[in-house]
């Protein structure tokens with residue numbers, strides 16, 4: 001069984017190391033900070049104790065899992081690894097340095113992967129001599145609990161490396177999808193309107209945060225409303241992703257960030273972690289009541305949903321992933337109640353096109369342009385999944 005290396009013992013690296021160790025691999029987990037390594041070790045011990053308490057693991061297995069992880073600050077310890085997943089700070093220059101150093105340490109057949117959310121895998125792969133062995137393996141947070149893993153071949157990646165890496169992650173009982181090396185891959189691209197269109201509806205004064213959240217949650221079946229979710233993720237993190245996706249798409253107006261979110265970010269209103277975001281989180285804070293107007297709720301839900309459907313359709317149009325993988329990514333990576341393409345079929349492709357064209361006609365803004373694939377399907381009376 002391959003030894004798995006994980007570089008970076010932060011939120012993602014610790015979770016990925018746990019997943020690999022739980023699947024029987026010897027794991028080498030590194031960080032530049034010994035403090036971070038200590039914290040990671042303590043956190044894993046707590047998680048294991050909880051699993052034992054709940055009867056999901058016996059003591060011996062919990063100890064064996066912890067015993068399989070070697071904590072280190074030395075990249076030289078990665079020499080025996082067959083796969084290394086890098087999960088350090090989201091900076092291309094630093095990631096490139098790490099990959100270059102790793103290549104000097106490992107065997108020629110060791111696969112090198114990055115867990116990056118937003119950087120180009122081709123650019124990372126270019127930092128090593130044998131770039132055919134590099135690919136993206138993108139876990140979601142928290143890695144041990146979220147089933148989805150996006151696998152991203154770079155233009156340089158050897159198809160064998162892609163196939164064997166996918167098979168390995170599948171054997172960890174994860175749901176893998178293959179995505180093209182483009183900004184946001186599948187999930188972080190297709191999900192943009194969940195936030196962007198909700199913010200736009202608020203800015204136009206149609207409804208307040210609580211009402212928009214109520215519509216998406218209670219009428220749409222989403223686990224959290226967009227504002228609740230942004231407060232949960234953190235407006236600092238979510239705003240940074242929005243800006244980086246916007247820039248990475250050469251400033252396509254469809255991904256334009258919102259001033260409402262920018263101001264919340266600038267004010268330090270990050271959400272739960274700062275005690276205030278779109279909502280207040282201080283003890284005893286009274287939460288605003290939504291306006292439970294069914295007609296308004298339906299308008300909000302459909303406008304955000306049709307924008308999500310358009311984004312999913314356009315990802316298919318541009319061959320970012322297969323239709324099955326696009327729907328799997330959204331249900332398994334961000335817990336959407338239904339796949340967006342299946343949802344489009346259910347609502348009717350014609351209805352989607354008419355709504356988008358109506359919005360485009362009203363606003364004359366490029367963000368509302370209908371994907372050519374939806375228009376073509378409507379013309380031909382086709383559905384996505386049947």
Ligand SMILES: NC(=O)c1ccc[n+]([C@@H]2O[C@H](COP(=O)([O-])OP(=O)(O)OC[C@H]3O[C@@H](n4cnc5c(N)ncnc54)[C@H](O)[C@@H]3O)[C@@H](O)[C@H]2O)c1
Pocket residue numbers: 007008009010011012013030031032033036086087088089090094098115116117118138139140141
């Ligand atoms: N947090 C998420 O929700 C999430 C989800 C998917 C992917 N990602 C991606 O995963 C990566 C890590 O994110 P995170 O949230 O775990 O970050 P984090 O800040 O929690 O952890 C990063 C760790 O990397 C360490 N580090 C920095 N430079 C290093 C180096 N040269 N060598 C070894 N360790 C180094 C830091 O000390 C830190 O402990 C990023 O690329 C991020 O885009 C994050």
